[in-house]
Amino acid sequence: MATATAAGAHEAHEHTHYTTTGLNHRKIAMWAFIGSECMLFGSLITTYLVYKGRSVVGPFPHQPWTDPVSGKVFPAILDIPVTSASTFVLLMSSLFMVLALAAVENKGKPGYEGLLGSSKFWLASTAAAGVIFLVFQAYEFTSFVHLGLTIKTNLFGSSFYTLTGFHGAHVAVGVLWLMTMLFIDIKRGLTPKDAINVDIMALYWHFVDVVWIAIFTLVYLIQ
Amino acid sequence: MSTDRAHADHAHEHPTWKQYKWVALWLFVITVLEVWAYYIPAFVASKAFVPSLLIMSAAKFVIVVMFYMHLKYDHHLFRKLFTGPLIIAGCTLVAFLFLFAKV
Amino acid sequence: MATSAAIPTNAHAASSEQTGLWSWLTTVDHKRIGILYLYTALFYFLVGGLEAVLIRTQLAKPNLSVVSADFYNQLFTMHGTTMVFLVVMPLSAAFFNYLIPLQIGARDVAFPRLNAFSYWVYALGGLFITLPIFWGLAPDGGWFGYAPLSGPTYGGGFNMDFWVLGLQILGISSLAAAFNFITTIINMRAPGMTLMRMPMFTWMSFVVQFLVILAFPVITAALFFLQFDRFFGTHFFEVAAGGDPLLWQHLFWVFGHPEVYILILPAFGLVSEVLPTHSRKPLFGYNVMAYSGIMIGFLGFGVWAHHMFSVGMGPVADSIFSVATMLIGIPTGVKIFNWIATMYGGSLRFPVAMKFAIGLIAMFTIGGISGVMHSSPPSDLQQTDTYFIVAHFHYVLFGGAIMGIFAGIYHYFPKITGRFMSEKLGEWHFWLNFIGLNLTFFPMHYSGMLGMPRRIYTYDAGQGWDLFNLMSTSGTYLLLVSGLIFAYNFFSSRKNGAPAGNDPWGAPTLEWSIPSPPPEYNFAQIPEVTSRYPMWDLKAPDRTAGIAHSHADAGVIAEAHAVPVHEETERRTAKELGIPIPFPTIKPLLVALGIVVLFSGLIVLHAGNFPLAMATMLGGGAFMVGSLYAWLTSPLE
Ligand code: HEM
Ligand SMILES: [Cu+2]
Numbered sequence: 001m002a003t004a005t006a007a008g009a010h011e012a013h014e015h016t017h018y019t020t021t022g023l024n025h026r027k028i029a030m031w032a033f034i035g036s037e038c039m040l041f042g043s044l045i046t047t048y049l050v051y052k053g054r055s056v057v058g059p060f061p062h063q064p065w066t067d068p069v070s071g072k073v074f075p076a077i078l079d080i081p082v083t084s085a086s087t088f089v090l091l092m093s094s095l096f097m098v099l100a101l102a103a104v105e106n107k108g109k110p111g112y113e114g115l116l117g118s119s120k121f122w123l124a125s126t127a128a129a130g131v132i133f134l135v136f137q138a139y140e141f142t143s144f145v146h147l148g149l150t151i152k153t154n155l156f157g158s159s160f161y162t163l164t165g166f167h168g169a170h171v172a173v174g175v176l177w178l179m180t181m182l183f184i185d186i187k188r189g190l191t192p193k194d195a196i197n198v199d200i201m202a203l204y205w206h207f208v209d210v211v212w213i214a215i216f217t218l219v220y221l222i223q
Numbered sequence: 224m225s226t227d228r229a230h231a232d233h234a235h236e237h238p239t240w241k242q243y244k245w246v247a248l249w250l251f252v253i254t255v256l257e258v259w260a261y262y263i264p265a266f267v268a269s270k271a272f273v274p275s276l277l278i279m280s281a282a283k284f285v286i287v288v289m290f291y292m293h294l295k296y297d298h299h300l301f302r303k304l305f306t307g308p309l310i311i312a313g314c315t316l317v318a319f320l321f322l323f324a325k326v
Numbered sequence: 327m328a329t330s331a332a333i334p335t336n337a338h339a340a341s342s343e344q345t346g347l348w349s350w351l352t353t354v355d356h357k358r359i360g361i362l363y364l365y366t367a368l369f370y371f372l373v374g375g376l377e378a379v380l381i382r383t384q385l386a387k388p389n390l391s392v393v394s395a396d397f398y399n400q401l402f403t404m405h406g407t408t409m410v411f412l413v414v415m416p417l418s419a420a421f422f423n424y425l426i427p428l429q430i431g432a433r434d435v436a437f438p439r440l441n442a443f444s445y446w447v448y449a450l451g452g453l454f455i456t457l458p459i460f461w462g463l464a465p466d467g468g469w470f471g472y473a474p475l476s477g478p479t480y481g482g483g484f485n486m487d488f489w490v491l492g493l494q495i496l497g498i499s500s501l502a503a504a505f506n507f508i509t510t511i512i513n514m515r516a517p518g519m520t521l522m523r524m525p526m527f528t529w530m531s532f533v534v535q536f537l538v539i540l541a542f543p544v545i546t547a548a549l550f551f552l553q554f555d556r557f558f559g560t561h562f563f564e565v566a567a568g569g570d571p572l573l574w575q576h577l578f579w580v581f582g583h584p585e586v587y588i589l590i591l592p593a594f595g596l597v598s599e600v601l602p603t604h605s606r607k608p609l610f611g612y613n614v615m616a617y618s619g620i621m622i623g624f625l626g627f628g629v630w631a632h633h634m635f636s637v638g639m640g641p642v643a644d645s646i647f648s649v650a651t652m653l654i655g656i657p658t659g660v661k662i663f664n665w666i667a668t669m670y671g672g673s674l675r676f677p678v679a680m681k682f683a684i685g686l687i688a689m690f691t692i693g694g695i696s697g698v699m700h701s702s703p704p705s706d707l708q709q710t711d712t713y714f715i716v717a718h719f720h721y722v723l724f725g726g727a728i729m730g731i732f733a734g735i736y737h738y739f740p741k742i743t744g745r746f747m748s749e750k751l752g753e754w755h756f757w758l759n760f761i762g763l764n765l766t767f768f769p770m771h772y773s774g775m776l777g778m779p780r781r782i783y784t785y786d787a788g789q790g791w792d793l794f795n796l797m798s799t800s801g802t803y804l805l806l807v808s809g810l811i812f813a814y815n816f817f818s819s820r821k822n823g824a825p826a827g828n829d830p831w832g833a834p835t836l837e838w839s840i841p842s843p844p845p846e847y848n849f850a851q852i853p854e855v856t857s858r859y860p861m862w863d864l865k866a867p868d869r870t871a872g873i874a875h876s877h878a879d880a881g882v883i884a885e886a887h888a889v890p891v892h893e894e895t896e897r898r899t900a901k902e903l904g905i906p907i908p909f910p911t912i913k914p915l916l917v918a919l920g921i922v923v924l925f926s927g928l929i930v931l932h933a934g935n936f937p938l939a940m941a942t943m944l945g946g947g948a949f950m951v952g953s954l955y956a957w958l959t960s961p962l963e
Contacts, residue, residue, distance in 0.1 A: 018852070018886035020515040023298055025436045029509045031301045035308030036501065036539035042312030043547035043577060047562070049316070050323045056568045084258045091254065095247040098291050102240065151560055155568050158560035162550065206291045210284050217280035221261050222273055300512065308540055311627050315544075315580060322576065322631070322643060 030200045034207045041211050044166055045218060048159040055154035059147060062223040077149050077156075078220055079140065086136035087216050090171075093129030094209045096122050097202045105195040119198075120185050126205065127178040130171055137168045160219070167215060170208045177201050246290045253279050352910035354438035355846055359445050360424030361742065364735075366449055367416035368816075372809075373456060374408035377401050379806055382766075386799035388787035398783035399466035400485065404459055406469030407489065410589065411496050412452045414723065417731045418592035419448075419500075422507055422531050424742065428837035428844065429525045431516025431853045436509035438908045439957060440502055446918035447499035454922055455492030458484070465489030468781065470582065471552070473563035473574035478556050487932055490553050491925045497542045497549075498921065504538035507531060516836075517888045518855035518878035522616065525835045525858075526609060529616045530595030533623040534588050540627065541584035548577035557928050572637060579630035587626045589723060590690075591619060593730025594661060597683040600733045601665055603833040604680040605672030606866070608859060608873060611664045618657035625654045635703040636710050644703045651701035655694065662691055677831075678752030682733035685760055689725025693718055696771070711781075714774025720767040732759070732812075739816075740830045744842045745823030751815040758808035765801030769794035828893055832866070834859035840894045847905040850898065854878055854888040864891065906963040913957035920950025 019025065058065025059074035066073050100122030106112045107119065115121050141161070151161040181201060184190065190198065257279050260266055289295040294302050320326045353359060381401050384392040393401065423441065427434055435441050458464045466485045467476040471493075476486045511532045515524070524532070551562035552574070561567035563574050602609045609615060631639060631647040639647075665687050674680070696718040700706040709715055732755075739747045773794040778785065785791060829838040836853060837844075838861050857863055857875045878888070900907045923946030931939035 018517075018882075019513045020519075021298070021300065021513055023300065023513060025509050025513055028300070028304070028512055029436070029505045031304040032505050032508045032539055035304050036505075036543050038305075038308045038312040039315075039540050040543035040547055042316055043544045043580075046316045046319045047547070047551065047573065047577075049325060050319055050570070050573060051562075051568070052325075054568045054570070056566075080258065080261060084254070087254060088251070091250050092247065094250075094287060094291050095243060098243050099240070102243070151554070151558060155561050158551075158554065158562055162554060162560070166550075203292055206287055209291075210287050213280055213283045213287065217257065217276050221257055221276055223267065307536075311540055315627070319576065322639060323570075323573075 024196050024200075026200055027196065027203075030203050034203065037207065037211075041166070041214075044163045045214065048163050048219060051155040051159045055156045057154050059149050059153070059156075061156060061160070061219075074148050077144055077147060079143070080220060082136065082140060083216065083220050086133050086140075087212065089129050089136070090133045090209050090212050093126050093133070094206050096126040096129060097205050100126055101195065101198050101202050104190045104198045105192055107190070107192055119190055120182065123178055123182040123185060127175050127182060130175040130178065130205075133171055134168060134175070137164065137171075163215065163219065167208070167211055170211070174201075174205050174208055177204070242290065246286055249286060250283055253283050349910065351915055352442075352912045354434075354442045354908045354910060354914075356423045356427050356435045356438065356441060357742075357844060357846075357848075359441055360420045360422075362445055363416050363420035363423060363448070364742075366445075366452065367413050367420060368813075370408055370412040370416070370452060370456070372813075374405055374413055375806065375809055377405040377408065379802055381405060382799040382802040384783060385785075385795050387796065388785055388792060390784060393783070395783040396466070397462065399781075400459060400462070400464040402781055403465045403468050403489070404456070407455065407465065407493075409723070410469060410585070411493065412448075412456070414589045414727050414731070415500065416448055418531075418534070418589070418727075419444075419503060421527070421592060421596065421731075421734055421738070422503070424738070425837060426507060426510060426528055426531055427514070428741075428840070428848060429528045429835055430511065430514060430519050431836050431849060431855060432510065432514035433848050433852075433905065434908065435506050436514060437506045439911060439914050439962065440506050442911075443914035443918055444499045444503040444506065446915045447495060447502070447921060450918055450922045451492055451495035451499060454495060454926070455488055458488045463488065465492075470578050471574075472578075473552060473555075473569075473571045474565060476552060476574075477563050478559075479564065481556075484929060484932060487556065487929055490549055490556065491928060494546065494549050494553070495922060495925055497546050500538050501542050504535040504542075507535045508539070511535075516849075516852050516855055517882045517886050518876070522613065523855060523858045526598035526612070526615055527592070527595035530591040530598070530619050533619045534591045537584045537588050537591075537623050537626065541581045541588065544577055545581035548574060548581070551577075553928070557931060572634075575634055575637065576631065579633045580627070582633065583630040584623075584626045586719075586722070587622055589727045590730075591622070593686065593727045593734070594619070596734035596737070597665065597686050597730045599833070599835070600679050600683040600737050601668050603737070603831050604675045604677065604683075605669045606675070606832070606869065607668060607672035608834075608862075608869060609664070610667035610670075611660075612858065614660060615664055618660045621657040622654060625650065625657070629654055632701055632706070635706045648701055648703055652698060655698045655701070658694055662687060662694070677736065678747070678749055678756055679733045679736035679831075681753075681756045682729050682736065685756070686726055686729040686733065689721055689729060689763065693721025693723075693725055696721065709774065711779055712774035713770040713778045713780060716780055717767050717770035717774060720763075720770070724763055724767065729759075732756075735816075737831065739819065739823075740826030741837060741842045741844070743820050743823070744826060745819055745821075746826050746830065747819040747823055748815050751811055755808050755812045755815060758804050758811065762801045762804030762808055766798050766805060767801070769797040769801075773798075828895075829861060829865075834862040834870075836860055836891065839891060841897050845897050845900070846907055847900045847903065850894055850903055850905075851889045852886050853891040854883050855891060860891040861893075864893065908963045909961070911957070911960070913953050913960070916953035917950050917957060920946050920948075920953055922946070924950060 021028075052061075058067065059077050061078045062076050064073060064075050099116075100119050103112055103117055103119035103122055106117075111117065149157045149160075151157050178201065181190070181198065184194075257276060260272065260276065260279075266272055288305070294305065317326075350358065350362065353362075380393060381398070384390055384398060384401075423435070426432075455465070463484050465471075465488055467481055467489065471486065471489055474480050476489070511524070511528060521529075551560070554560040555562050555564065555569075561569045563569045563571055565571065598609055598615060629647055629650045631643060632651045635644055635647075665683075669684075696714070700709045700715070700718065736747055736752060739745070773791045776790045776794075778789070778791045778795075785795075826842055828841055830842070831838070836855070839853065840849060853860065854877075856877055857870060857873055859870045859873065862870045863875070882888075924943055925946075927939045927941075927943030927946060930942050933939075
């Protein structure tokens, strides 16, 4: 009978049972889920691209726009320096994540002592990077709204906020997951036996990062 | 499925710390290049801009998936579960761009 | 019941604590969840059927006004939505649940609680989308919800809210189930059960799960756009703001075409079990059957725009999608020929299950032929949006999917209940169904070719449609009668049917090696599989002489504690055998409930009560997350 290990660890009972491939049930399911997410983000990105340049009123992502009625001038909306910074943070979070996994897998082995070998440190850093990314996004959204772009303004607003909002929601779920894992680590300490749980979480986290890599180029950089 | 099981304990041939940091450095460098390209008006106006950005971001994508998600080292099954859907998603996206006269 | 002493029936042997409402609410046993799916989907079959009867009554003669135009819209929308999402998919899911673990030699699915969750989301989501019809608030924009009719400008009432949110909820159920079955099939096969030894039903189900995980996210995204348009004032499909209704159509059909294969492939799988069993001959061209299933699944993602030939995509796009659609007819035709070749030279037996299976071959072929007819754009322009299309998809869906599922029900009823269904009533059911189906749908080819459009609530006399419509309506009443006979047969046979043993049909696959109904742990010992037809190896080795056999890896067998395939004759409890069984739990139901409450909040928002809407959504969301954490932190077994 299973004892409590980590959140989610009980769903599959492969630890007591034989599996055909020798692989972990949940890891297979996670990869299938990621495949499915490719279609979800594929649809969201497709919609953004299809609607690019089809808004009948501004403001627009890359060019300034003058409202013909009020004569008011709206600047180009996207703020590349800020987004470059948040992109960098998310990329680094992926590094922290692999280091967290390595720390859990190798707990107690030589070379994994001290702060840099501590899974708690790296999990916390990953979560923190995720939070910073979300703060950047919150800042981005509010500043865009102040510039005159809401989700209701035009097609650009609708498709932009929906796409990046969905991505942000995924980051938020990832942060919750990371914090849960960190909580478990603090409470009872993760051991190499828990590595599979961290591994699965890491897959999700990196996937969210990979989606951002695509969004950053397709939405922000290409004009 | 005996061959499957041979791979199963994927022998922890994960990349090492050092590799992870090199990977991070590459990701960083490519991102810098991307943003830099964005700020060269002549390059932005040229035909090479969009393809080169697409190639750079595809490179980052592949690096993260291969090394950080260790698809390069893991069971072939995972590779299939990921690339299959990715290909279908990509083809659908391209088809839409044609259908809506974007390319 | 003279025979009952000789053939011990296990019908009442299920352990005693497994009764009562609470046990059903908390079950995580894949077989019981399969039974829940079966009953719920049959109930919705009745609902969708009655909607059809009302539709056909309204259309029996010109200028009738049995129902109002408005209510008619709700009827055809809910009929389509119900049949697709609440009947055929869940009936297939009933078989996925019941059969996949049994066919691959497993004791359960990979994630038993997630499985219960899928069912509860389906059951509650079904109510969410079905109940509004009693207040005249049911969705009324067609099962494809074309924008902008489904958007806020032209569909401002509550009706389409229920559709958008209901499908969103049902999608969660299908996706969760698909991840579960993919993992189960990849990772829980018994030793020796290689992919190319899996029963064909499991193969087709495997393909379907991939179609689900790839097609459903697309409709999810599209539904989110529509949802945001309706509730948050976005402009995705608002023409005045530059939004493009064609984007909805494309996204819908990128989902919609794979969806039709999601509906038909499980039925193909069931028929591929029934035909070899009653032909007493291995399935002809097993490999080709498996590969053609994969082919169909793959090509199915490249043909969606054949539903949109009339929107003016231009000659290049029209040609590409036309050719792709014609290509997909090839693997489909291959299957038909393989089934016929399976029967050829076999020693055939014709129980009701076999009749339905053969019925599928014939009826699906008719639907396939009309399908290939409208794969050609010039021809489709005459047919699209007419009753000709209605004829096409009912031949493939009723004549195909439903007939295949009936074949499966008659075939597997003895396994599920330990008793046979009455063959005599079954004969009545089959023939009335067969005649009713053709009487209903064949004339639609004619009314359609004579120009009768789909989705009109009445028509004028003198256009040459009257006779065909009357025929269709009469056929519908025959179908109703045949359905009632089926229902009576189904429920009375559960108690009074003749007892069936482990393997009443002499079938070749693993599910027939264990008692009927199976014990909760399925297999007392995990079987070691050495060929595609393990039960025939035991009982009719001459039939399988020409098929590859092998022995599994000794180390693997030891690890799995497997034993050679044998017929299980005694029934002991899981405790006696020391097999861990997952605990029953109510948490998946609670999470599902939280999700439905969360979505209902948007309806309240539409009603204009902002505080109550926020309270509902936050309450539902918190309840969902809380129940989810409780679920994830409690042990499985
Ligand atoms: C031989 C294979 C098939 C071909 C070539 C084919 C072709 C087509 C085409 C071209 C249409 C669009 C007609 C129009 O709206 O103008 C169509 C509609 C439809 N088909 Fe098929 N089909 C095939 C099999 C199936 C199967 C297996 C199913 C379901 C089990 C199915 C269900 C439908 C449905 C539901 C529609 C109508 C959708 C709507 O407008 O509501 N088809 N088919
Ligand atoms: Cu289609």
